[in-house]
Amino acid sequence: MVVTILDVAIGGIMLGGIYALIAMGFSLQYGVARVLNIAHGEFIMLGAFITWTLYTVLGINPLLSLVIVGPAIFIIGFILQRTLFTRLRTSSPSPGAYEASSLLAAFGLLFVIQNVAILIWGADIRAYAYLSVPVNLGGAIFAANRLVALLFAVVIGVVFYLFLARTRMGKAIRAAAQDAATAGLMGININQVLALCFGLGALLAGVAGLLISMTFSFQPTMGLEYTIIAIIMVVLGGLGSIPGSFIGGFLLGLIGHIVTYFEPGLTLPSYYFIFTLLLLVRPTGILGK
Amino acid sequence: MLEVKNLSTFYGKIQALWDVSFSIKESEIMALVGANGAGKTTLLNTISGLLRPTSGSISFLGKRIDGLSPHTIVEMGVSHIPEGRKLFADMSVRENLEMGAYANRAWKNKGETLEQVYRLFPALKERESQLARTLSGGEQQMLAMGRGLMSRPKLCIIDEPSNGLAPKLVLEVFQIIKSLRDQGITILLVEQNVRHTLETADCACILENGRLALEGTCSALLEMEHVKKAYLGL
Numbered sequence: 001m002v003v004t005i006l007d008v009a010i011g012g013i014m015l016g017g018i019y020a021l022i023a024m025g026f027s028l029q030y031g032v033a034r035v036l037n038i039a040h041g042e043f044i045m046l047g048a049f050i051t052w053t054l055y056t057v058l059g060i061n062p063l064l065s066l067v068i069v070g071p072a073i074f075i076i077g078f079i080l081q082r083t084l085f086t087r088l089r090t091s092s093p094s095p096g097a098y099e100a101s102s103l104l105a106a107f108g109l110l111f112v113i114q115n116v117a118i119l120i121w122g123a124d125i126r127a128y129a130y131l132s133v134p135v136n137l138g139g140a141i142f143a144a145n146r147l148v149a150l151l152f153a154v155v156i157g158v159v160f161y162l163f164l165a166r167t168r169m170g171k172a173i174r175a176a177a178q179d180a181a182t183a184g185l186m187g188i189n190i191n192q193v194l195a196l197c198f199g200l201g202a203l204l205a206g207v208a209g210l211l212i213s214m215t216f217s218f219q220p221t222m223g224l225e226y227t228i229i230a231i232i233m234v235v236l237g238g239l240g241s242i243p244g245s246f247i248g249g250f251l252l253g254l255i256g257h258i259v260t261y262f263e264p265g266l267t268l269p270s271y272y273f274i275f276t277l278l279l280l281v282r283p284t285g286i287l288g289k
Numbered sequence: 290m291l292e293v294k295n296l297s298t299f300y301g302k303i304q305a306l307w308d309v310s311f312s313i314k315e316s317e318i319m320a321l322v323g324a325n326g327a328g329k330t331t332l333l334n335t336i337s338g339l340l341r342p343t344s345g346s347i348s349f350l351g352k353r354i355d356g357l358s359p360h361t362i363v364e365m366g367v368s369h370i371p372e373g374r375k376l377f378a379d380m381s382v383r384e385n386l387e388m389g390a391y392a393n394r395a396w397k398n399k400g401e402t403l404e405q406v407y408r409l410f411p412a413l414k415e416r417e418s419q420l421a422r423t424l425s426g427g428e429q430q431m432l433a434m435g436r437g438l439m440s441r442p443k444l445c446i447i448d449e450p451s452n453g454l455a456p457k458l459v460l461e462v463f464q465i466i467k468s469l470r471d472q473g474i475t476i477l478l479v480e481q482n483v484r485h486t487l488e489t490a491d492c493a494c495i496l497e498n499g500r501l502a503l504e505g506t507c508s509a510l511l512e513m514e515h516v517k518k519a520y521l522g523l
């Protein structure tokens with residue numbers, strides 16, 4: 001019994017940590033850059049496939065890939081915001097019009113990235129074995145890669161939180177999230193901050209994809225499911241609140257893993273159930289206003 | 290110091306400013322008065338780069354600033370304390386002040402500037418770690434002003450600082466604005482309270498329906514029949 005609880009808890013915390021990264025990334029893109037990024041899951045998929053290629057073709061250790069995958073996906077996101085989304089934003093007559101046009105652009109991005117991925121990597125389901133040696137923790141047996149993924153998810157989450165809470169740029173991001181025009185009056189370069197947010201959001205998704213690839217299987221069409229989960233998590237935590245999205249992501253991952261343990265077929269329905277329940281009981285989310 | 294020439298600004302197809310020209314000299318308080326909807330905030334937002342003029346020019350210390358983005362204009366020494374305070378409600382008092390010093394020209398010296406702002410507004414120091422949303426209305430205005438000063442401006446644009454404050458605090462706000470001028474900061478002040486404003490400022494512009502109706506020294510304006518009738522209720 002104790003062993004089972006430990007087993008479920010460790011798996012749940014790992015999935016919660018990964019989901020928290022995904023949710024924070026989505027929240028940065030929506031809450032600050034005002035892009036409801038339907039293609040968020042594609043960046044997770046890219047992270048997984050780039051890691052897989054580096055590992056199987058070049059033999060690069062997935063954890064080492066962090067320093068390649070993270071910056072590469074950050075740059076893709078940064079450039080997308082600087083070109084595509086900045087142009088849409090400056091040509092939109094109102095913030096509402098921009099939210100609509102950026103949503104459509106993100107939809108387009110989803111299909112482009114997914115199809116390019118199918119061209120490069122094929123449509124098959126992939127997986128690889130890395131650090132799959134069993135580790136015995138108080139009687140519960142885990143693959144070592146789960147513990148490593150858990151550790152990395154938590155460390156990256158904490159580093160990211162400290163970045164937002166303590167640094168000059170992190171505070172500028174929070175200020176821009178609350179009131180972009182006034183942030184500009186403080187001397188903050190808004191276009192730069194928005195591009196940074198979009199890039200960081202993509203980076204978090206890519207890193208989550210890397211961690212996912214260490215422990216789960218993946219395929220080019222996996223993205224949309226993760227995007228839907230991201231939307232649920234961000235609404236759960238409270239739209240616009242980055243700490244909220246962290247909590248929402250962590251909770252949903254934890255609950256999802258527990259449900260999966262008992263009945264894998266019920267995982268997605270349980271997410272929708274939580275989502276619907278929340279909308280009825282507390283429509284603003286856990287930390288929303 | 291600031292030179293505005295033939296400025297026109299539109300919201301979409303609606304014109305809000307018509308051919309406005311005026312200038313501000315160094316170390317003076319220029320007041321901008323006018324009825325609700327006259328275009329005062331529109332004029333300030335155009336100067337600080339939040340809105341783009343469709344024609345006309347704005348020069349600050351001899352350099353054209355119209356068409357530049359707000360962060361570049363702040364970097365040149367213009368600070369805009371916006372209407373309605375616009376604090377970062379979910380950040381602490383101290384973080385709000387730090388954001389005020391975000392510009393590169395102010396960031397290096399932010400510790401020193403922070404001391405000065407705390408000396409000017411001691412209540413803010415006591416509430417340093419409180420979230421801005423939890424402050425009283427008066428404290429919020431103090432924070433908005435303190436935040437605007439953190440960028441070490443040469444020109445400080447202030448939009449209706451006394452709005453919603455108790456009479457005693459209104460006097461205090463005007464007192465502080467005078468002391469800023471005496472420290473050498475040039476002020477462009479928008480206020481509803483015309484009598485008080487004309488008694489505090491050095492010069493004033495009066496906007497009516499987006500057009501500059503009158504301009505002059507405050508003592509001269511206070512004597513004018515039109516001003517007395519329309520703005521002082523005499």
Ligand SMILES: Nc1ncnc2c1ncn2[C@@H]1O[C@H](COP(=O)(O)OP(=O)(O)OP(=O)(O)O)[C@@H](O)[C@H]1O
Nearest residue numbers: 300303305323324325326327328329330331332372
């Ligand atoms: N965002 C906007 N879109 C369209 N019209 C606007 C916008 N903001 C202001 N206006 C219009 O422009 C005109 C000038 O408004 P502005 O806010 O500059 O006036 P104001 O003198 O600052 O008034 P108040 O004393 O009420 O602050 C008004 O007719 C107003 O309705």
Ligand SMILES: [Mg+2]
Nearest residue numbers: 329330331372
């Ligand atoms: Mg106004």
